[in-house]
Amino acid sequence: MEALAAAAEAFIGLFIAGGEVFAGLVTGIVPLLIVLMTAINALIALIGPERIDRVAEAAAGTKWYHYPLRYIVLPFLAVFFLTNPMAYTLGRFLPERFKPAFYDSAVSYVHPPLGLFPHINPAEIFVWLGIAEGIRTLGLPLGDLAIRYALVGLVVIFIRGIVTEIMSGIMWARAEAAEAEAAEEGGA
């Protein structure tokens, strides 16, 4: 009987611990999230997200300054104003050959700013919060990590955009070569 009682207590203990974690999350983070997301959502509604269409149109060129515009500025504005998944609709202003690279760059920036702007992707906030919880448990401030995550994210999406643009360029050339070869064989 005693063993059974001890087992029951151990079993409930698992969920008491879980409940404490849950209470900590709800009182520690939810109030901040509600107020912060309300403020940013209101800001976006008042500014009007359709304004960044013009940035997208300007990012389609091939000069050197178009690269940071297309793979840093545009993805940032896209995820900030349109959030996941509507951010990817801005690809429609770019030529076909840049679309995969822009998608790669934009989708890679739906998590890095979550420590600062949780409205971007609230459903996936635990990609950030899981690790951030560990830092919070240690009693260390989160600001430093949040800002570094967001900044390193910008560097990473810039590189990712360029690498994917090159990669899709190679694949396009290969597909065209294969097509030409097939046409030649068909002709002979």
Added chain:
Amino acid sequence: MEKINRFLERVGRGVGGVVGALFEAGRESTEQILRNIIPFMAFIAMVIGIINASGIGDIIAQWLAPLAGTLPGLVVMSLIVALPVLSPLLGPGAVIAAVVGTLLGVEIGRGTIPPQFSLPALFAINPQVGCDFIPVGLALGEAEPETVEIGVPAVLFSRMITGPLAVIIAWLASFGLYTG
């Protein structure tokens, strides 16, 4: 009298618009919290609770700490997750990234993994981001079918390079983080 009335009407309408936008923003954020964040919190809290109270944490620490507590370990982790056969399977809802992140967070909280590794770890758990969503994402950008055909492998293969690279960049950027 009519002028005053018209003025009052305009002010009222302006204020009403702003207040409406603010209220709508509040509704949107509370809905997001209730519908998306709190259910996930419940799930994560259960996982953390079980890990901490049952002693599974010690077992996880044994194989996770050497992988996540060193730079080569994190690079290996990102390489595995970025494999083009795995990344589209691991992507959906970012659930895998969130769960692995939570496991790492627990170990950081227990002191098994040093806190400065949190930054490279954030990138190591996530090289597969959006890999499940490429055709839909491209379709949202009104891409041609041919672009989708090229874009899917292009993004997947590019992640093999940029996934581990992101971890190394994040590691370089983590100097001075939580060490002072």
